[in-house]
Structures are given as structure tokens and as C-alpha cells.
Amino acid sequence: MSHATIDCGTHAPLRVLVVGAGPMGRTWLKAVSASDEADLVGLVDLDVDAARHAAAQLGRPELPTGDDLLELAARTDAQAVVxxxxxxxxxxxxxxxxxxxxxxxxxxxxxxxxAQALALAAAAEVSGRLFMVSQSRRWNPQLFHLRDMVAQLGAIGTLTTEFYKAPRFSGFREEMPHPLLVDMAIHAFDSARFLLATEPVSVYCEAFNPPWSWYRGDASACATFEMAGGTRYLYHGSWCAPGAETSWNGSWRASGEHGTARWDGESTPALDINGPAKPLDAHTGPSDIAGALHAFVGALRTGRTPMGEAHENAMSLAMVEAAVESARTGRRVSFAAVLEQAHAQALTDERRPQVRAALERPVGSRACAGSRDGEHSPTTGAVARGPATRDGG
Ligand SMILES: NC(=O)c1ccc[n+]([C@@H]2O[C@H](COP(=O)([O-])OP(=O)(O)OC[C@H]3O[C@@H](n4cnc5c(N)ncnc54)[C@H](O)[C@@H]3O)[C@@H](O)[C@H]2O)c1
Known part of the structure; x- marks a missing residue:
């Protein structure tokens, strides 16, 4: 999707307002402060005391804070929001x-x-402003290396993620219905789309709670996604799996026509193929949320579509919703049906006439973009194309 660029000069930092002063908001405050491409100009939270406290903790007690995004944006002359x-x-x-x-x-x-995600993608189109989802784990340089290895395997039979951890969070994750699928698996699903450069067609998922689980909702799940072109993406994981835990990225294996690529989620991936391996690109950019921030600022300066742009990222959320729907019904769920249902719900809920009109436009006429190669290679958007496509994501 084309978006307005921001001319803040070649070197002037982007003036950023952070909204949300919870634990992750505080992580973002540090990331924005550490970046020489961005200036932290203010912090919004419905709980102003929490915002003031977070600003003080950061060592910036003078940082403008407030509970009204628009008022603080005007007061601080902000150029972008996190x-x-x-x-x-x-x-x-x-x-x-x-x-x-x-x-x-x-x-x-x-x-x-x-449904809300589709409405937000349409709102970005109508406003002409970039909406990008950070999706922090995509910016890991090792994941880029694994992606380059997967590309050498020829046709891919299966891609597998094992995720086994035993964290004691307390709080909302221990109370919600599908803690693993809804709060965590989206990272792996998003990475799978990136690695395979293809979109899901259908999913069968079982979610369950082991007898020893300290979660109220289902803390374990096994999902099989059929991807366009026939590759199967297998995700199995648990959040109550003590012993021999995997990394937070999970443990990955891609099995293809010419060999296998593996990654433990925290060290250099390994490639085992017939014949010589191609040299890998360096992928030296910043990782995690710093990588997302760098791509966001770059996209605003150049007008290029970054990885994580709303239309592209919505398919990662679709994978979560489809997996939960399959677990709930015990049936294989098609992405065409999930997208159709969400689209109908978005139209029912939408109150802004222009956003409704954007949602009603035939998908082919909507200019959207996703990316295989991140900020360097805009392609056609995942949601706009529907699920059964091969060449993007
Ligand atoms: N990428 C990652 O690895 C990662 C890790 C943790 C959390 N997250 C994500 O970060 C987000 C925040 O997580 P958290 O754990 O900090 O949440 P939290 O609920 O602990 O904190 C959120 C803060 O936002 C404030 N808030 C709520 N509604 C608001 C509104 N309308 N306007 C302004 N402020 C509002 C709350 O008062 C609270 O201080 C979530 O989307 C979560 O999924 C991502």
C-alpha cells in the first residue's frame, strides 16, 4: 500500500509518541530512546500516573505525558505513534x-x-498513513538466514515448529481461553509465512490442557496448516512443558526436495543439502523491536512498503483465529471462510463511511502490499489476494 512519506531531512530523527506504559511499553521507551533515527517526544497512558512513573524510570521525568493521544500529539508535534x-x-x-x-x-x-484487523488495514488505505505491526521475532537475523537456507531446499514438504516452555506468568495469560495460540503462537505463524513465502489455505488444530497445567485455558496445541502449493506447516507446542525447554523462538526444521534446514531458535541455523550451499547474505540490521523501528522509519522516509505492513500482517492473525476456530469445532477450517466471515463482521461493525467503502471495494482494486524480502521488496498484499496465493507474504 502506498503511504505518505515524512520529510524529516536526511538525518533528523522521527518524533515518536509511545502509547501504553505497561511492561512492553517500557521496553519500547528504551528502544525509541536508544535509536538515533527516532526521538521520544511523549508517553500516553489512560493511567497518567503509570506514564509518569515509566518516564521517571527511564530517567526522563520531564517527558510530556497524558491520557489523551490527540492532545499530547499536538502538544509535542509528534510525527508517529508506537x-x-x-x-x-x-x-x-x-x-x-x-x-x-x-x-x-x-x-x-x-x-x-x-475483523478489526481488516478494518485497520482499510483505515490505513483511507488515511494514506502507514500502519505497520512490529512482530518483533521476524527481525531476528538468524531467521533471515534460515529463510535463505529454506530457499535452497527446492520444493518444501514440511516446515515444523516445536515450542516447549514452562513459564509462570501469573496474570491474564493464566486465565485466558487459548494462551498459547492467542498470545504466543502468532510469532511462529508469522515466521512460517516469512520462511515459506506463501500463505495458508486450511488448518486442523487440537488445543488441550495437560492435567498438570497451571493455566485455566488450553496451554498445549498441535496444528497442521496446509499452505498454498501443498507444503504442510506443523506447529506443536506447550506452555506447561517442564524440562528440555526450547528457545523462545521454538525449534525449527524445514524438510525439502534437496535437503533439510534446522534452527534451534537461538544459534546459527544449519543446512544439510545435496551439493554445494550458496553463500548467505550478512543480514546485519538491528533485530527485535529495534529492527521493526528501523524498518518503520525507513518506510516513512522512502515510501517503501515494510515487512509487517497491515495488509500483510493480518494473515498471521488469521492463522491464530483459524487455529482457534478449528480447535473449537474439531473441524478443518479454510482460510477463505475465515477471511469471508471476518470481512462480513468488519462491515457490520464499521462506523466510518469511508472505511466501509474501502472494505466494500473488490479486493483486486485495493492497492496493498506485503513482502517476502522485507522493506526491500514490496509485493502484493496477503489479505487483498485472499489466502490461496504463492508468491508473497
Ligand atoms: N513482541 C513481544 O514479544 C511482546 C511481548 C509482550 C507484550 N507484547 C504486546 O505488547 C502489548 C502491550 O503489552 P503489555 O504487557 O505491556 O500490556 P499491559 O496491559 O500490561 O499494559 C498496557 C498499558 O496500556 C494502557 N492502556 C490501555 N488502554 C489504553 C488506551 N486506550 N490508551 C492509552 N493507554 C492504554 C494501560 O493502562 C497499560 O498501562 C500487547 O499487545 C502485547 O501482546 C508483545
Missing amino acids: NVTPPAAHHQVTTTALFAGLPVLGEKPMAATL
């Missing part, structure tokens, strides 16, 4: 910012529901 509120507030905060002319870099998940 939205680190809880998922339930993502739609409202991001829409407010976009229609005030402010591009948004949002935390995952893109929204609380796929």
Missing part, C-alpha cells in the same frame, strides 16, 4: 492516530480480532 496498548485497545488507538495523520507502528497482535 501503539503498545493491550490488544483490546489496538483498533481504537490506531484508528485515532491514523485519522489524525499519524503513521502507526503497533505491537502484535494487529488487533483483538481479524
Whole structure:
């Protein structure tokens, strides 16, 4: 999707307002402060005391704070927003910012529901402002190396993620219905789309709670996604799996026509193929949320579509919703059906006539973009194309 560029000179930093002063908001405050491409100009939270406390903790007690995004954006002359509120507030905060002319870099998940995510992608189109989802684990240089290895394997039979951890969070994750699928698996699903450069067609998923689980909702899940072209993506994981834990990225194996690529999620991936391996690119850019921030600023300066742009990222949330729907019904779920249902819900819920009109336009006429090679290679958007496509994501 084309978006307005921001001319802040070749070197002038982008003036950024952070919204949300929770634990992840505080991580973002440090990342924005550490970047020489961005200036932290203010912090919004409904709880102003929490915002003031976070600013003081950062060593910036003078940082402008408030509970009203638009008022603080005007007062600080902000140029962009980083939205680190809880998922339930993502739609409202991001829409407010976009229609005030402010591009948004949002935390995952893109929204609380796929319907809201589709509405946000349409809001970005209508406002002409960039909405990018940070999706931090995509910016790991080792994942880029694994992607380059997977590309050498020829046709891919299966891609597998094992994720086994035993964290004691306390709080909302221990109470929610699908903690693993909804709060965590989106990172792996998003990485799988990136590695395979293809989109899901259908999923069968079982979610369950082992007898020893300390979670109220299902802390374990096994999902099989059929991807366009026939590759199967297998995700199995648990959040109550003590012993021999995997890394937070999980443990990966891609099995293809010419060999296998593996990654333990924290050290250099390994390639085992017939014949010589191609040399790998360096991939030296910043990782994690610093990588997302760098790509966001670059996209605003150049007009290029970054990896994580709303239309592209929505398919990662679709994978979560489809897996949960399959677990709930015990049936294989098609992505065409999940997208159709979410689209109908978005139209029912949408109150802004221009956004409704954008949602109603035939998908082919909507200019969108996703990316295989991140910020360097804009392609056609995942959501706009529908699920059964091969060459993007
Ligand atoms: N990428 C990652 O690895 C990662 C890790 C943790 C959390 N997250 C994501 O970051 C986001 C925030 O997580 P958290 O744990 O900090 O949440 P949290 O609920 O602990 O804190 C959110 C803060 O936002 C404030 N807030 C709520 N609604 C608001 C609104 N409308 N306007 C302004 N402020 C509002 C709350 O008062 C609170 O201080 C979530 O989307 C979460 O999924 C991502």
C-alpha cells in the first residue's frame, strides 16, 4: 500500500509518541530512546500516573505525558505513534492516530480480532498513513538466514515448529481461553509465512490442557496448516512443558526436495543439502523491536512498503483465529471462510463511511502490499489476494 512519506531531512530523527506504559511499553521507551533515527517526544497512558512513573524510570521525568493521544500529539508535534496498548485497545488507538495523520507502528497482535484487523488495514488505505505491526521475532537475523537456507531446499514438504516452555506468568495469560495460540503462537505463524513465502489455505488444530497445567485455558496445541502449493506447516507446542525447554523462538526444521534446514531458535541455523550451499547474505540490521523501528522509519522516509505492513500482517492473525476456530469445532477450517466471515463482521461493525467503502471495494482494486524480502521488496498484499496465493507474504 502506498503511504505518505515524512520529510524529516536526511538525518533528523522521527518524533515518536509511545502509547501504553505497561511492561512492553517500557521496553519500547528504551528502544525509541536508544535509536538515533527516532526521538521520544511523549508517553500516553489512560493511567497518567503509570506514564509518569515509566518516564521517571527511564530517567526522563520531564517527558510530556497524558491520557489523551490527540492532545499530547499536538502538544509535542509528534510525527508517529508506537501503539503498545493491550490488544483490546489496538483498533481504537490506531484508528485515532491514523485519522489524525499519524503513521502507526503497533505491537502484535494487529488487533483483538481479524475483523478489526481488516478494518485497520482499510483505515490505513483511507488515511494514506502507514500502519505497520512490529512482530518483533521476524527481525531476528538468524531467521533471515534460515529463510535463505529454506530457499535452497527446492520444493518444501514440511516446515515444523516445536515450542516447549514452562513459564509462570501469573496474570491474564493464566486465565485466558487459548494462551498459547492467542498470545504466543502468532510469532511462529508469522515466521512460517516469512520462511515459506506463501500463505495458508486450511488448518486442523487440537488445543488441550495437560492435567498438570497451571493455566485455566488450553496451554498445549498441535496444528497442521496446509499452505498454498501443498507444503504442510506443523506447529506443536506447550506452555506447561517442564524440562528440555526450547528457545523462545521454538525449534525449527524445514524438510525439502534437496535437503533439510534446522534452527534451534537461538544459534546459527544449519543446512544439510545435496551439493554445494550458496553463500548467505550478512543480514546485519538491528533485530527485535529495534529492527521493526528501523524498518518503520525507513518506510516513512522512502515510501517503501515494510515487512509487517497491515495488509500483510493480518494473515498471521488469521492463522491464530483459524487455529482457534478449528480447535473449537474439531473441524478443518479454510482460510477463505475465515477471511469471508471476518470481512462480513468488519462491515457490520464499521462506523466510518469511508472505511466501509474501502472494505466494500473488490479486493483486486485495493492497492496493498506485503513482502517476502522485507522493506526491500514490496509485493502484493496477503489479505487483498485472499489466502490461496504463492508468491508473497
Ligand atoms: N513482541 C513481544 O514479544 C511482546 C511481548 C509482550 C507484550 N507484547 C504486546 O505488547 C502489548 C502491550 O503489552 P503489555 O504487557 O505491556 O500490556 P499491559 O496491559 O500490561 O499494559 C498496557 C498499558 O496500556 C494502557 N492502556 C490501555 N488502554 C489504553 C488506551 N486506550 N490508551 C492509552 N493507554 C492504554 C494501560 O493502562 C497499560 O498501562 C500487547 O499487545 C502485547 O501482546 C508483545
